[in-house]
Amino acid sequence: MNLMRLLRGDTDAPEWYDFPGGVHPPENKTQSLRGPIAEFPLQEEYVVPLNQHIGAVSVPVVEVGESVLTGQVIAEAAGFISAPAHAPTSGTVTAIEDRPVPHPSGLTTGCIIIRADGHDTWRPRTPWAHLQDHHHTDLLARIQNAGLTGLGGASFPTAVKLAADRNHVDTLIVNGTECEPYITADHALMRERPQQILRGIEVAHELYDFRRILIGVEDNKPDAVSALRRALTAIPAELEARIELRVFPTRYPSGGEKQLVYLLTGQEVPAGGLPTDLGMLCHNVGTLAALADAVFDDRPLISRITTLTGNQLPWQGNIEVRLGTDIRTILDWAGYQPDPNRAERIIMGGPMMGFALDQRQLPLVKATNCLLVPTEQELPTPPPAKPCIRCGQCEQVCPAGLLPQQLMWFAQSHEWDKAESHHLFDCIECGACAYVCPSHIPLVQYYRFAKGSIRREQAEHRQSERARLRFEARQARLEREAAEKEARRRQRAEAARARQAEQATTPTADSSPADPVAAAVARSKARKQASQSAAGRATATVSPGAPELTREQLSARLDSQRRRLEKAEAKLAAAAPEHQKAMETTVSKLREQIHKTEQQLADRPEREA
Amino acid sequence: MLTPSSPHAVGNQSVQQVMFSVWAATLPGFAALIWFFGWGYLINAVLAVATALVAEAIILRLRRRPVWFFLGDGSALLTAWLLALALPPLAPWWIPVIGTLAAIVFAKHLYGGLGNNPFNPAMVGYAVLLISFPVEMTTRWGIPAALATEAHSLLDSARVIFAGLRVDPALVDGMTMATPLDVYKNDIATLDAAELRAEPLFSAGWRVYGWEWVSGLYLLGGLYLLWRRIITWHIPVAVLGSLTLLALLFSWNPDLRVPVDLHLLGGATMLGAFFIATDPVSAATSNRGKLVFGAGIGILIYVIRTWGNYPDAVAFAVLLMNFAAPLIDHYTRPRVYGEGRS
Ligand code: SF4
Numbered sequence: 032m033n034l035m036r037l038l039r040g041d042t043d044a045p046e047w048y049d050f051p052g053g054v055h056p057p058e059n060k061t062q063s064l065r066g067p068i069a070e071f072p073l074q075e076e077y078v079v080p081l082n083q084h085i086g087a088v089s090v091p092v093v094e095v096g097e098s099v100l101t102g103q104v105i106a107e108a109a110g111f112i113s114a115p116a117h118a119p120t121s122g123t124v125t126a127i128e129d130r131p132v133p134h135p136s137g138l139t140t141g142c143i144i145i146r147a148d149g150h151d152t153w154r155p156r157t158p159w160a161h162l163q164d165h166h167h168t169d170l171l172a173r174i175q176n177a178g179l180t181g182l183g184g185a186s187f188p189t190a191v192k193l194a195a196d197r198n199h200v201d202t203l204i205v206n207g208t209e210c211e212p213y214i215t216a217d218h219a220l221m222r223e224r225p226q227q228i229l230r231g232i233e234v235a236h237e238l239y240d241f242r243r244i245l246i247g248v249e250d251n252k253p254d255a256v257s258a259l260r261r262a263l264t265a266i267p268a269e270l271e272a273r274i275e276l277r278v279f280p281t282r283y284p285s286g287g288e289k290q291l292v293y294l295l296t297g298q299e300v301p302a303g304g305l306p307t308d309l310g311m312l313c314h315n316v317g318t319l320a321a322l323a324d325a326v327f328d329d330r331p332l333i334s335r336i337t338t339l340t341g342n343q344l345p346w347q348g349n350i351e352v353r354l355g356t357d358i359r360t361i362l363d364w365a366g367y368q369p370d371p372n373r374a375e376r377i378i379m380g381g382p383m384m385g386f387a388l389d390q391r392q393l394p395l396v397k398a399t400n401c402l403l404v405p406t407e408q409e410l411p412t413p414p415p416a417k418p419c420i421r422c423g424q425c426e427q428v429c430p431a432g433l434l435p436q437q438l439m440w441f442a443q444s445h446e447w448d449k450a451e452s453h454h455l456f457d458c459i460e461c462g463a464c465a466y467v468c469p470s471h472i473p474l475v476q477y478y479r480f481a482k483g484s485i486r487r488e489q490a491e492h493r494q495s496e497r498a499r500l501r502f503e504a505r506q507a508r509l510e511r512e513a514a515e516k517e518a519r520r521r522q523r524a525e526a527a528r529a530r531q532a533e534q535a536t537t538p539t540a541d542s543s544p545a546d547p548v549a550a551a552v553a554r555s556k557a558r559k560q561a562s563q564s565a566a567g568r569a570t571a572t573v574s575p576g577a578p579e580l581t582r583e584q585l586s587a588r589l590d591s592q593r594r595r596l597e598k599a600e601a602k603l604a605a606a607a608p609e610h611q612k613a614m615e616t617t618v619s620k621l622r623e624q625i626h627k628t629e630q631q632l633a634d635r636p637e638r639e640a
Numbered sequence: 641m642l643t644p645s646s647p648h649a650v651g652n653q654s655v656q657q658v659m660f661s662v663w664a665a666t667l668p669g670f671a672a673l674i675w676f677f678g679w680g681y682l683i684n685a686v687l688a689v690a691t692a693l694v695a696e697a698i699i700l701r702l703r704r705r706p707v708w709f710f711l712g713d714g715s716a717l718l719t720a721w722l723l724a725l726a727l728p729p730l731a732p733w734w735i736p737v738i739g740t741l742a743a744i745v746f747a748k749h750l751y752g753g754l755g756n757n758p759f760n761p762a763m764v765g766y767a768v769l770l771i772s773f774p775v776e777m778t779t780r781w782g783i784p785a786a787l788a789t790e791a792h793s794l795l796d797s798a799r800v801i802f803a804g805l806r807v808d809p810a811l812v813d814g815m816t817m818a819t820p821l822d823v824y825k826n827d828i829a830t831l832d833a834a835e836l837r838a839e840p841l842f843s844a845g846w847r848v849y850g851w852e853w854v855s856g857l858y859l860l861g862g863l864y865l866l867w868r869r870i871i872t873w874h875i876p877v878a879v880l881g882s883l884t885l886l887a888l889l890f891s892w893n894p895d896l897r898v899p900v901d902l903h904l905l906g907g908a909t910m911l912g913a914f915f916i917a918t919d920p921v922s923a924a925t926s927n928r929g930k931l932v933f934g935a936g937i938g939i940l941i942y943v944i945r946t947w948g949n950y951p952d953a954v955a956f957a958v959l960l961m962n963f964a965a966p967l968i969d970h971y972t973r974p975r976v977y978g979e980g981r982s
Pocket residue numbers: 418419420421422423424425426435436439464467468469470471472474
């Protein structure tokens with residue numbers, strides 16, 4: 032609640048609600064707002080990573096050597112939470128390989144590398160003049176195919192957000208806050224292309240028929256606000272009536288999704304929930320402008336506005352640049368000269384939430400809203416950390432209402448359960464706490480470490496759970512197989528007994544050398560039995576863990592082995608000299624087997640019999 | 641690569657600045673102390689600070705910590721300074737020395753040094769002195785300059801402090817002992833309020849009598865700290881609020897008990913509320929916790945002053961609430977954004 036307003040006796044619904052905490056770091060925005068957005072020149076090579084969004088890595092659909100046109104799909108979304116990627120310009124696919132990409136931990140990932148042909152020839156496009164002419168399913172498909180992601184920095188696939196339940200959502204929150212110091216990409220966009228943002232709102236409105244649309248902008252962007260105001264007069268009255276442009280005091284991190292929801296509506300997103308739980312949808316102004324491009328002009332997301340700033344860049348401003356452009360070329364273009372006397376520091380994103388790149392040769396991605404190259408005077412290296420003096424400054428500024436100090440203690444002592452019960456996972460890593468800490472403790476680093484460790488432990492737990500299930504399944508399978516085997520064996524034993532009985536009645540049938548047919552039958556029988564016994568031997572000797580045979584089975588086996596021995600001995604006697612040797616080994620092996628089976632039989636307790 | 645982790649920007653506050661600001665905020669009150677009660681306060685402060693720095697350096701050395709890194713943070717200096725503000729100005733020289741040693745060695749470093757001490761070190765030092773040397777701690781208060789028969793110089797004070805027990809009665813305020821609070825409490829048994837107020841100690845009023853000035857200037861320094869956002873309003877408001885409330889409730893009859901204005905301005909209340917109780921290390925941390933913590937101190941101050949044996953109760957009230965701080969923290973966790981809304 033806003034005390035001042037209460038004092039004034041102003042009881043209408045307020046323009047904005049005061050969220051707790053927050054800080055006022057130096058804004059440093061003017062240096063990149065001097066000129067208009069510059070078009071960054073086309074390059075010879077583009078590196079398009081396959082994971083520029085939150086969710087599943089997209090799947091390449093082009094092959095090395097294939098020619099592609101500007102805006103052509105080169106990788107498709109893999110599943111629901113994913114996004115396709117498009118050729119930033121026309122040219123030839125020269126490689127599909129792992130390359131380093133901008134990531135806090137210096138990741139490499141699959142990339143499609145395109146050598147530009149310099150013509151920048153577009154694939155055929157089919158612009159839409161009126162949304163009303165098209166089906167919602169077509170519209171959604173068009174959005175899905177455009178590869179849109181949240182351009183505010185989080186890179187969540189836009190199509191997924193726009194697939195939220197239509198009956199449940201009645202409010203659109205448009206985030207034009209850009210509260211992070213230095214970054215002015217959204218500011219420049221609002222200033223120069225406000226109508227494009229409103230067209231994006233129109234697209235979202237077509238899908239949802241919002242009751243109200245709240246555009247939130249910090250009061251440090253008066254020119255953006257007046258540009259939006261002007262543009263608002265030119266849109267259909269039906270839409271304009273639902274739009275409210277709200278300007279509120281500048282304070283970091285008012286642009287955090289949850290903070291902005293509270294600022295504009297006084298409602299809190301439930302812990303662990305999403306704005307849709309409150310019937311709200313949040314989109315960044317850049318995303319909405321890209322949405323308009325995609326839907327009306329059939330122009331997928333192949334470029335974005337990026338702020339180049341920091342006093343180590345002679346040229347500071349905003350550029351419209353194709354995705355996949357080498358960051359090194361961009362910095363060179365801005366006149367960057369590395370300072371040989373100090374470690375290089377290039378930050379992707381702002382000074383509060385961005386991360387330092389570990390090298391320059393990286394592709395610009397959908398999430399690159401800013402490249403900040405500060406001098407040491409601008410953003411001094413923080414002095415070494417002192418012990419926490421429990422001053423509580425961190426708590427005063429935490430917009431999530433957490434106890435940063437306590438979280439730090441828990442992270443330090445690895446008390447993960449306590450950290451979780453103190454809502455570690457509600458920390459938005461805004462860095463406000465570390466910013467004010469007089470002891471210069473890198474608090475956010477502790478939280479990331481704790482979150483990472485907890486996630487890892489949970490993953491390990493899940494994995495061991497899965498392993499346990501797998502083990503149990505395997506155990507069950509082995510038991511089943513063993514049971515089946517035993518059943519087969521029993522069958523065989525019975526068959527053998529039956530044969531034995533048969534043999535007893537016709538003792539001369541297979542020993543008569545005069546009858547060639549009978550001899551052949553006998554031979555084949557002997558082969559079959561030999562192979563059977565080999566299988567039996569395998570189970571008996573090779574796998575000692577296999578279930579033991581009953582006395583019944585053992586005696587059956589003994590019988591068949593003896594019979595085979597008889598036959599083999601008979602054959603040995605009649606064998607031609609060249610076969611004699613082989614028959615001798617067979618006979619001796621059989622003798623061994625019989626001996627073994629006899630022993631097993633002797634060891635077997637009598638009660639089984 | 642430097643600082644790969646965000647945030648890359650850090651605010652311009654440092655521990656040193658925090659300590660320095662708190663120190664600076666005491667200066668107006670300190671100047672008034674000297675103006676009204678003599679140079680003894682300055683001598684105490686010098687003795688205490690010197691002892692603190694030497695002790696801190698030696699211990700850091702023994703604990704194998706970087707001496708200059710920690711000495712430079714100013715925390716030892718501030719502890720000694722706050723203790724010196726609370727000591728009788730004409731106490732013998734070893735009083736500030738022993739008190740500071742107790743504060744730095746026992747209350748601070750034996751618990752792990754900066755940030756780890758559960759008790760307010762300055763108040764531990766004060767309590768040790770009050771319990772061990774009750775005579776020196778209660779009979780060595782300076783006589784207000786306006787009531788003294790002749791002006792006393794820095795040299796006079798130094799002679800009393802260093803030369804031992806022979807105390808010139810012209811310098812020592814044997815009559816007020818510790819504070820006007822105490823005088824009122826003792827004398828109200830035999831006199832009524834109107835008679836007491838007619839005594840020179842109380843009737844001299846704002847212009848000459850020092851305690852109100854000192855308290856007022858401490859209040860000013862405290863407001864400065866609030867404005868600089870070095871402290872939050874919660875603890876001072878809770879201390880002063882609860883003390884005022886109790887005084888209005890139980891001390892409504894000035895013929896029976898010390899009235900509310902003396903509670904607020906006649907003792908160490910302002911120093912305690914803005915500078916002692918707000919010591920972050922040993923206080924509760926959350927805003928609600930600070931309110932509880934401060935209210936507890938205010939209540940204890942009143943209770944000990946009224947029904948207890950000690951003339952001024954700030955030190956014991958603070959120490960007792962230090963005990964309770966972890967518990968308070970446990971029960972006053974702030975509501976997290978979105979909590980209970982799902
Ligand atoms: S701001 Fe820093 S020193 Fe102060 S309580 Fe928080 S972590 Fe401790």
